[in-house]
Each structure stands twice: as structure tokens, then as C-alpha cells.
Amino acid sequence: MRSPLILPVLLFSVMTVSVACQAQKKANTVKSKPLLQTIAANFEDGAKQYKALKATLPPDRFPKTFYPQTGKSETSGSGWWCSGFYPGTLLYLYEQTGDTVLYNEAERILGVLQKEQYNKTTHDLGFMMFCSFGNANRIQPKAAYNEILLNSAKSLCSRFNEKTGCIKSWDSKDPSDFLVIIDNMMNLELLFETTKATGDSSYYKIAVTHANTTLQNHFRADNSSYHVLNYDVNTGAVKQKKTAQGAADASAWARGQAWGLYGYTVCYRYTKDARYLQQAEKIARFILSHPNLPADKIPYWDFNAPEIPNALRDASAAAIMAAAFIELNQYTKGAAAREYLQVAETIIKHLSGPEYKAAAGTNGGFILKHGVGHKPAGTEVDVPLTYGDYYFIEACKRYKELSK
Ligand code: GLY
Numbered sequence: 001m002r003s004p005l006i007l008p009v010l011l012f013s014v015m016t017v018s019v020a021c022q023a024q025k026k027a028n029t030v031k032s033k034p035l036l037q038t039i040a041a042n043f044e045d046g047a048k049q050y051k052a053l054k055a056t057l058p059p060d061r062f063p064k065t066f067y068p069q070t071g072k073s074e075t076s077g078s079g080w081w082c083s084g085f086y087p088g089t090l091l092y093l094y095e096q097t098g099d100t101v102l103y104n105e106a107e108r109i110l111g112v113l114q115k116e117q118y119n120k121t122t123h124d125l126g127f128m129m130f131c132s133f134g135n136a137n138r139i140q141p142k143a144a145y146n147e148i149l150l151n152s153a154k155s156l157c158s159r160f161n162e163k164t165g166c167i168k169s170w171d172s173k174d175p176s177d178f179l180v181i182i183d184n185m186m187n188l189e190l191l192f193e194t195t196k197a198t199g200d201s202s203y204y205k206i207a208v209t210h211a212n213t214t215l216q217n218h219f220r221a222d223n224s225s226y227h228v229l230n231y232d233v234n235t236g237a238v239k240q241k242k243t244a245q246g247a248a249d250a251s252a253w254a255r256g257q258a259w260g261l262y263g264y265t266v267c268y269r270y271t272k273d274a275r276y277l278q279q280a281e282k283i284a285r286f287i288l289s290h291p292n293l294p295a296d297k298i299p300y301w302d303f304n305a306p307e308i309p310n311a312l313r314d315a316s317a318a319a320i321m322a323a324a325f326i327e328l329n330q331y332t333k334g335a336a337a338r339e340y341l342q343v344a345e346t347i348i349k350h351l352s353g354p355e356y357k358a359a360a361g362t363n364g365g366f367i368l369k370h371g372v373g374h375k376p377a378g379t380e381v382d383v384p385l386t387y388g389d390y391y392f393i394e395a396c397k398r399y400k401e402l403s404k
Pocket of ligand 1: 183245373
């Protein structure tokens with residue numbers, strides 16, 4: 001005979017588990033009030049800085065960097081890989097402040113950028129066109145933006161090769177070379193979104209093929225990634241594993257690890273394929289357990305930089321990691337989820353302090369200081385970077401928008 005106690009006991013257990021799950025979800029997303037105040041100030045301060053940055057720009061140029069020692073700004077044309085970050089940051093700041101000067105400036109510069117939708121010489125179209133037009137279309141959907149995003153996705157797909165299973169990053173003089181860099185994972189969001197917008201699965205298929213090939217070949221046993229892989233375009237075999245922007249071929253270039261972390265988190269968002277979540281978590285574990293990750297979680301420009309502990313930090317890598325960790329927190333549970341959020345908080349807190357956040361009216365109008373662009377080439381070293389600002393403001397926005 002069934003005991004009369006079974007039903008109430010069962011009900012009680014189900015309710016306890018449900019309450020525990022809710023409590024755990026809450027614990028994973030409990031937000032720091034002081035940090036939310038800091039973030040509110042970051043939006044206001046960022047808006048003022050970007051209005052100052054706007055005032056320095058020649059009409060058809062994009063911000064690139066600023067050299068504090070000489071007080072000189074450097075700009076780029078629309079074809080530079082970073083041209084989407086300026087409009088993207090303006091749009092994020094507009095959303096947070098409601099300041100239409102920022103929106104109007106974003107619209108103006110989008111007009112200069114739009115011709116890049118037909119650029120088939122670069123893999124950076126996700127950075128250039130999705131961080132800009134993708135945000136513009138999210139805020140104020142327009143048929144013209146949809147068209148530009150679709151053409152940009154087509155241009156990006158023109159660099160996909162069946163034999164290698166990848167989108168080509170950089171062209172090379174040797175016709176058998178097919179160069180792919182880990183950064184390219186960041187361009188896949190444009191393709192996933194294009195499939196969502198059009199219902200045409202070919203973009204999605206190219207994105208997952210690229211992600212799968214990269215997962216198979218780009219990572220080392222410790223889950224760090226190489227920067228550049230050179231595939232043989234005739235056979236699809238990997239010819240070389242090397243670096244361009246890192247300290248050494250075998251080193252872990254910090255921004256590369258950040259791109260991989262963010263990229264696989266995005267792949268999981270669109271596919272719900274557990275392998276991508278696992279890869280993002282493996283990259284997270286590499287970063288978070290690395291003995292050279294400083295206590296403030298702002299990484300050195302390369303985890304194996306020979307100058308450590310005197311190596312430069314890369315604020316841009318930290319900002320990208322913070323934005324990615326906040327999203328990864330949403331897909332995970334328990335201690336790991338809490339750790340991702342805590343690390344993001346630590347990064348945002350330190351980037352918001354005077355060591356990394358520029359004082360009003362300084363830094364050429366950029367928000368963050370101390371980014372490292374290309375250390376081996378000696379370009380954009382220890383300077384503000386448009387992508388540092390973009391992912392910093394994105395991380396602040398993501399933190400603010402986490403459900404309580
Ligand atoms: N190639 C993009 C970067 O510097 O991260």
C-alpha cells in the first residue's frame with residue numbers, strides 16, 4: 001500500500017529543488033550596487049569623451065588611436081578592420097544616455113562605412129559591419145541596414161573555402177597558403193544573424209564549419225590557441241601554426257585567447273551545440289587558472305610575454321574577456337558561473353579606475369588607456385584602441401542588463 005506521506009514529501013522535494021534552483025540562479029547573477037553606479041558613470045563619461053573624439057575627426061576618417069606622449073591622434077579609412085567600433089560605441093552610449101548627438105554622429109559615420117559591404121579583401125567584416133550596422137539595426141531597424149548586412153555577409157562568405165573548411169583571414173603571396181587567425185571567430189556572428197534574418201541556412205553552415213575546423217586545429221592541449229594557422233588550400237592540411245601579434249609561435253597572445261572565448265560563447269548562443277560551450281569553458285579555464293593572470297584580471301599582452309612581471313597589460317583583451325564572461329555566466333551554473341561573473345566584475349572595476357579609464361578631456365577622447373595593438377610590429381603599443389572602448393562599454397551594458 002502506498003504511504004499517504006509520499007505525495008506531500010514528493011511535492012515538498014520538488015518545491016525545495018525549484019527554490020534552490022531559483023536561489024542558485026539569483027546567486028549567479030547578483031549584481032554589485034557600487035559597480036552599477038560605476039557603470040552609470042562610465043556611460044556618462046564615455047559619452048562626453050566620444051563627443052570630444054568626434055570633434056577631432058576629419059569628415060571621412062575613423063578614429064584609430066591617440067599617442068599620449070606626443071598628443072597626436074591617428075585615424076583610418078573605412079577599410080581598416082576597426083572602422084565598425086566607433087559607430088558601435090556611439091550607438092551603445094546613445095542607448096545608455098539618450099544623447100542624440102551620439103546617434104546622429106553614428107548615422108553620419110555609417111554613411112562613410114557602408115561601401116565596405118562589398119569589400120571581399122578582408123575577413124574583418126563582422127567587426128566592421130556587424131558591430132556598427134548590426135547595432136544600428138537592433139536599435140532602429142531599417143531595410144537599408146538589412147541590405148548592407150546581407151551584402152556584408154555575402155562578401156565574408158566569398159572567402160570561405162570548402163577544402164580547408166574555413167573563411168580565409170589574410171591573403172598571401174603564395175597561392176597555396178590559406179591563412180586563418182583565431183580572431184576570425186568574431187566574424188561568425190554576422191553569419192548567424194544573416195541566417196536568422198533571411199532564413200537562408202548557408203550562412204549558418206559556413207559559420208559552424210569554420211568554428212568546427214578552428215576547434216579541431218587551432219587549440220593546444222592546454223586549451224590556449226595559436227594565433228595564425230596556415231592551411232594548404234589544395235589539400236586542407238595544416239602547414240604551419242604560428243603567431244603574428246603574439247610573443248612567440250607557441251605563446252598565448254592575450255587578445256587571441258579573448259577572441260576565442262567570446263567567439264565560442266557566441267557560437268553556443270546561436271547553435272546550442274554543447275561542444276562550443278565546452279570549448280568556451282576550456283578557454284575560460286586556461287585564462288583563469290594561468291599563473292601569469294594578474295590579481296586585477298587585466299592580462300599581460302601575452303600570457304607568455306618574456307618581460308613579465310614588467311610586461312605591458314592589454315586593456316582591450318580584458319574588456320573583451322569581461323563581455324564574454326558575462327554572457328558565459330548566463331549559460332553555466334554553480335561555482336564556475338559565479339567565478340565568470342566575479343572576474344567580469346573585477347575587470348570592469350579595474351578598467352573603470354584611474355589607471356585604465358582616461359580622465360575627462362584627455363586620451364584624445366578615447367575611454368580606455370593601455371591597449372596593446374601589435375607589439376611585435378611596434379604599432380599601437382600602450383595606447384587607447386577603439387575595440388578596447390567598444391567591448392568595455394559592451395561589458396558595462398551586459399552587466400547592467402543581467403536579470404537581477
Ligand atoms: N587582428 C585583430 C586584433 O588585433 O586583435
